[in-house]
Amino acid sequence: MSDDGLLQQRWVRLGASAAVVLVVLGAVGSMMFGWDLERLLTVGFVNRSLQMATPITLAAIGGLYAEKSGVFNIGLEGFMIIGAISTAGVLFALGGTTPSQGDIWIAMVAAVLVSLVLTAIFAVLLIDYQADQIVAGLAVWFIGLGFAPFVASLVWGSRNSPGLASIDNVTVPGLSEIPWIGPVVFDQSPLVLLTLVLVIASWVFLYRTRYGYWVQAAGENPKALDTAGVNVTRVRYATVLFSGAMAGFGGAVLLAHAGNFVGTGDTMVNGRGWIAIVAYLFGNYNPLGAAAAAVLFGGLDMLQVQFQTAGIDVPSRLVNLFPYVIVIVVLSVWGKTRMPSAVGESYDQEE
């Protein structure tokens, strides 16, 4: 399969170049400015980077499936907000301000269901009524930004929820003592591990199963898929629903890690849905690439925090912009992210 071979090459290249950049940065920093690398690159840093990457990865995978099938779901950010508020709401309904760990899981499932229902409406408008995908996606964002704090106001009398509960790490006794690997793998949020599984599963699904072929075909040449006897509309419904569910799940994970809902400003989602879109474009629509890109963003973000903690004087406001600059530079140097050719076009089965 030379196509995903090509894709793999690309994300390997991407990961490698990111690694090179980091290593060079580290070497230059430690030699010229006397950075204490041990203080910068801690286990906690790795864990936080992974946790930061998790919601982004989830939304990115959903988004890339939708786009692969020809529907640009630009509303990921909105669905993440919806996922977060739903989780918070259900969690509060189940256990007030002291919900149990079980409640968190139930709340996340509920959030995915809520996202699914709303995505279903979105999908009908997009697919059956041929809504403009960019516009409708932006609308989802506006709706999330408006209604999530509104709901919070109704439930808690405030745009922010009180503290609810955050999810506990899964700790494997003994194994978690292994240096480095132990705390990263065996004392880790179950959601990070689950995301890893989902990333691999979605890669296999996309490139090794018939349904994956259909998804790709729907985005490249829907008519060909149609004439092959596969219902394009159904494929697109499936991927759009999946994208909403995954973005909602991403929001749920964000909340489960944070432990409370914040609806002020751009809400607690704070642009992660947009980064998710960038992540999958950056990863060239490959789930593994998207995850790698998300980890790269997460890592850069957290590195900046490490700099602050280690007292390396950087204007954090400017350093925070680093990932955005990197995205622009990489896009310009590598150029061309080839979008599936039928993205944004609605498909008429007949007449």
Place this chain on the structure above:
Amino acid sequence: MSSVSDTDESKSRLERIAGYLLDATVLERIGIAVGATAFALLIGLVIVALAGYDPFRFATQLVVGAFGSERAIARTLRFSTLFVLAGLAVAVAFRAGVFNIGVQGQFVVGGIACVMSIIWTAPYLPTGTVGGVLLIGIGVVNAIVFGGLYGALPGALKAYAGANEIITTIMLNFIAIGVVGWLVNGPFRGEEATSVRTEQLPDYVAFPQVVFSDPNFSVVGFGIAVLSVIGVAFVLTRTRYGYDMVTSGYQATAARFSGVDSKQTIVATMTLSGMIAGLTGAVFAIMIQGSYTDPAGIGNYGFDGIAVSLLAANNPIGVVPAGILFGGLESAGSHIQIRSDVPVQLINGIIGLVVLFVAVPELFRMIGARMGLGGDDR
């Protein structure tokens, strides 16, 4: 060819113009926009009712808040001025097939360029009306130049490096807000400022107050917006540059085959869009702020501009009513904020719904057909 008499000719031209105006698609777009707004408001009212508030009161307050008093009208026009300009910036790009999501960033860059250029040159110019006019001119020109440059950047990256403009402009928004935020809190921080902002513009740098006495609104600002709309509409429909841009937007290959340099056109489009965004920033800074604050806390005019442009089907003229509608909603939001218990976030949600429904013309065609409107039974 048969020769046609003069009167016939002019008559046929008139008919042609009338034909454009009565174009079914134009009427249809208007119908869709009205339908979408009405539908969204209806859903908003239902939600208000479900949340236990009085929907009729809410509806009344929407109207009163938008147009109920001189103050409300001034406020509506103030928001509308910015929405029209930002929407115009977006529309220009979308028309030409370039997705400039970066109007917010260009707006911020234009705004700070305007303020700083005025502050730095003010000491060398006379005070009073003459100085004010000169300084406003300098500020506006700088805003347009810097906004244009900041728009040209992603345009050039798209044209010459193939970088997807949707992504680069989103990134450049974050960067503009971050950098300008850092500037106004650091190097550009006003000496006497107690909060995070630049120095204030001299008080003779202001648009004259005519008709309305709102401190943050001047008819001049709205006039600038309307003139910009007319200018852009003229450029797009009457000049060959506009033809090149719009043609690229409809069908890039055909444009290229007709001799349009697609790369230059992309850059030109993004530059023009950025220039209008920059102008928006200048109007915001001069008419409303009088200084420049941390852009993280400034309204999302650039994003709202996307909604406005879409509601107007990316038509520059249509941006005016769409901008006024959004201005009215926003203004009603302010009013409701002050006069009612309904959480004001609802307004944002309703705007979201309006945008959502605008995206679905088919839905309204269907509703229209079912209700026996629209005429053609497809």
Place this chain on the structure above:
Amino acid sequence: ADDEEGAEYNAAIISSPAGFDDNAFNDNARDGLREAAEEYDLDINDVEETEEAEYESVQAELAEQDLYDVIVMVGQQHYDPLVNNSETYPDQNWMLINDHVEGAANVSGWIEMNHEMSFLAGVAAGTLTTESIEHEGSSTNPDESVVGFVGGEDIDLINAFETSYIEGVEWVNDDAEVLTGYGGSFSDTSAANDVAASQIDDGADIVWHAASAAGGGAFSAAQSNDRFALGVDVDQSITEDQYADVILGSAVKALNEATYDVVTAAMDGDWGGVSGERNLSIEQGGIDFITGQEFEGSLPAALDENLEDAKDAFIAGEIELTCGPTGC
């Protein structure tokens, strides 16, 4: 409040750009009005305006209603617009928090000595990091003196908090190291969480935050890493009670008392008693550090001693801070 024919008295409060529901600054100011409303026939209109550019017209619109006994404005961002509006509406009583308007008799301008409050938080953190405290699985490391500071946005106001906090820590504890960081947002809880967790990783056993609504992230980082945190503005072991087990105490300012005093003075027709420049300072008892709900009576005596010393030193004018209440 709705504008139906209402109560005998009316007050309005306009939020800072961070908005209400921050469990801190804005809410603190509003609480004083709510207290007053329980005693008087008073209606409160809370107006959340997060856009600085709108303050001038919102203030004007409220004043124009000629209804409010006082209009409270939270945050120094209201200063510039108020300079105009206090003149345009001379009969309207205004209360400004974080600044005052020179020569305007209709304005009661309150400057909260944030730097003093931050200093007290620093004194508490610097003291407690050397003590051995254990509570519900969390503990300090008395052998090392490392504490953290988590800011929201990296702006002047919060920089002043940071610097004064560090000075407080160093005042009681010369060897202490203060790790500082900013999450970049007043609403992104997980950003604050990451900053705090990074500091705890690096040895901090107590973190204090000045991150408004995002500050909950700092508490949750302390909770999940078995360390402690300090609250800001109000007793956060009450407002963020699910973290009460890690909130040793909070540096507070009696903003609620100030708003209460001003609104009651306005209602009682005693505006003269509150107009002009006012301070919320240690000297006036408006700034303090209070122990968390779950730690009352259980914290080492050294804490109270050092806090008392610090307050006395302030009152005696012995402490000079680098930063002012809103910037350095």
Place this chain on the structure above:
Amino acid sequence: MSTDNSTAVRLDGITKRFGDVVANDDVTFTLEEGTIHALLGENGSGKTTLMSVLYGLYQPTDGTIVVDGEEQSFASPRDAMAAGVGMIHQHFQLIEPMTVLQNVVLGHEPTKNGLVDEEAAREEITQISDRYGFDVARHLDTPVRDLDVGVQQRIEIVKSLYRGADVLILDEPTAVLTPQEVDALMEVMDDLRADGHSLIFITHKLDEALSAADQITVLRDGEAVGSVDSAETDERGLARMMVGREVLFDRLEREGEPGDPVLTASDLRVSGDRGVEQVADVDLTVREGEIFGIAGVQGNGQTELIEAITGLRSIDDGTIEFGGRDATEMSRRERIESGIAYVPEDRQKEGLVQEYDLVRNALLGNQTIEPFVDGALVDWPFVADHAESIVEEYDVQPPTTTSEASSLSGGNQQKFIVGREIERDPDLMVASHPTRGVDIGAIEFIHNRLIELRDRGVATLLVSSKLEEVRKLADRVAVMYEGEFVDIVDPGGVTEEEFGLLMTGHGVDEEVDPGPDLGIEDEEVTE
């Protein structure tokens, strides 16, 4: 109506309406088992629509479909395929970035443990490919976009066979093939027929229909005009059935001699989109009053050559001189302004803006030309009048300039483009496949216009894959193969067979065995 066992497909009284358009009007059509049945008709006569109905893409407004003796109602192609009907579309239905294997199995993937069983698929495709000598097996892991049209078409056929089609519909399969490839396709069709398959073969080329098919049905204006045995008719008879009048086929003799050179290109080297050299060291001269034809199989560098000359593609090496001036560095716009007109290959994407009405389309390319624009301002009334005159003079139907380009049929779109380009009053006309997919009436019209142009002394560069077109129009013909001119010949002095040999890289006098080998092999090219 009864159907006996030897009938593979019977369409009975099929009517298909799109809104007001009646694409098929009570059409009855019978395909006998084990035969090839050609479907002829002008553009828009309803051929594709009729077949789409049979293939389940459209639901007929009225009428019945009987396949293998059973009445069928196909809700989708999947149903049609289940009944053994496969279709190879006019525009290939392939997914470019996916591999050949993925394309063939799409929708019918064999699976093992939930994953696609590539090995099983590979085996079965290889088997089909070997049986009919398709030679696609070695491409199985290549993305389709990297293969040329001929191979892509074979993939389409393999795809249908893989899906178990007994009845194969081929919609204009020969439009993009060389004579040799066409011959090979005919052989494949024969093999398929011998193997018991029944085929429907849509074409515009009368000779192909006559030689390949057992039976021929002609559609006109959506109605079936009649069905005949191919043995009982000839080209003239078919043409009359199609257009309802006599059509001239003869080569038109020229009057007058060519004049001075207008376009001279020397040592031209041009790369394609993928950076591979597509034009290798070409020299050419086109003179006043001359039509210079370029024949060749598509994909041998004609597109790149034309685009280099019209300024749409930068060149790697060489010079272009136009009207005595060095034009090598001229931009596309400058070339338009200096008098190069261009009828591009793809009228829908390149020649017109589909959503523009004809007035706005009339400005396309004229944006900088004087009476159309005055400085920066467009003189719209002038453009509108111009559009009207094009519509009138070039017989564009419907004759209104306010309709969107997309609402015109292909032939009418083409007439409009030809009109617009000719009305530029050019010194050089570059016409690329000017009559592709256009019906006979429109072809005749366009040809006459090009000849008129020549007679006015304009130099014309004509690229076409239709031999009869180049032979009819051109004064000299260059045959292009793998980026080079194999030869430049007088079209009158070369037979069609000889042309075909040149187009596959052989010299005219060379001895070759035109076997069933359809791939383009790396044989020596004679200069």
